[in-house]
Amino acid sequence: MERIERIHALHRILTAARYPVTVPRLQEELECSRATVYRDLAYLRDQLMAPVIGNGEAGFRYDPDDPGRFELPGLWLSSEELHSLLAAQQLMSRSGGGVLSNALAPLQQRIEKLLDDHAGGRRVPVERVRVIPHRTRRLDETAFRHVATAVLDRRQLAFEYRARSTDQHTRRTVSPQRLTHYRDNWYLDAWDHEREALRSFAVDRISNARTLDEAARDLPDEELNRHLASSYGIFSGTPKGWATIVFSAKAARWVADEHWHSQQQGRFLPDGRYELKLPYSSGRELLMDVLHYGSDAEIVEPPSLREQARTLLQLAISNYERGPK
CATH class of the missing domain: 2.30.30 (SH3 type barrels.)
Structure with missing residues (x-):
């Protein structure tokens, strides 16, 4: 546990304590040595002005007669939370074509400063958070x-x-x-x-x-x-029906872990294939995603959607039968 996280945990322990907390218990809770406990208590009391009272024999607690409820100043996050926040910032700035990068620049600097404080001056390799935009359109x-x-x-x-x-x-x-x-x-x-x-x-x-x-x-x-949000895709609308798609056993290893819709229903079939059911309104986007799996996907229901898929596949085949233009 890093220091800033220990200070945060120590604050929580002392805030909740009705009676003095012994040093051995603090060592166990904070996963640190006796000397580290004393250093953190001194930092909390002398640098952050926390109302810490007590001694090594009886234990430590916050002064119950303190007129105000002490709170840690500023933004206190764990290293994991800060790294997650930085990853989210990288995702937003890199996937939006630069639209958000200027607005988020001050936030990124603040996050990197907090991470440096956690790392004791060790440089945080931000470039190792990799975001690859896919088919992103130009945005004004x-x-x-x-x-x-x-x-x-x-x-x-x-x-x-x-x-x-x-x-x-x-x-x-x-x-x-x-x-x-x-x-x-x-x-x-x-x-x-x-x-x-x-x-x-x-x-x-x-x-x-x-x-x-x-x-x-x-x-x-x-x-x-x-x-x-009741139907499949971005231009959903009120559902007109449910689509049933069956994926091959090979594709099932991917599809079973994918989130297509909040109301989707999926199950493995006895032969290893995977059956997926979901509500849809406009079939255009759903057809696009199903055809992405090629021969590993088959629309079973409804017949009208199955026929649309068959027509699209026939048109695609015709492009190759007549040769390049």
Whole structure:
């Protein structure tokens, strides 16, 4: 146990103690020597001004007559918590195309300083936290900041939107509900005032965003979850049915450990294959992920989704039958 963690643990022990705590018990709790216990007690009392009273024979405790409840100053985290926080910061800064890196720079410096204090001056190899973006799309930093501000300030947002599926250009005024990071890209879940419905927008397709003075309309969490999280994928909607996919025994070793949806149902079949059931609304994204497994995946139900998969596979085969263009 490192020193800052021992000080934190020592503070917890003395705060909870109704009677003096003996040095042997402190040695056991803090996993350190007798001399270290005395050094930590002195640091807590002399440097942090904690109301420590007692002696080596009777034990130590916080003074019950102290007028105020003593608390440790500043931010106190364990080494594991700090390393986890640093890893999260690296993930955010490297996976967002630099959008968040400037805003997070002061936080990173603070985290690295705390880690250095824990490590006794030993350099922390931050570069060994490796994040590889996958199919990340270019993101306009100004648009992202307007979107994030509108979400957090609970204000309406106006912007131009060019849908990738239709290439249609529209002007939208929305009440932002949630900002979602999904598959290395950002999406805005919002109430579209003109269409009077919930919609999800890819932030990389938003331009000329402007935060309005009008307060955003807040929808209940239950409604948001029902519309945005009840079916498979980012553009979920209300479920239209359940899909059943069977994976080969080879692919089962991966799929059985994967999280596809919060309501998924999975089981191993007697022959080693794996059956996965999940709710879906639009089959487009689900088909994309199932076809990713090639011959190791088969859609069993419903027949309509199975037929869509068969059609897509036939179209793919036709590209190879006629030769390159």
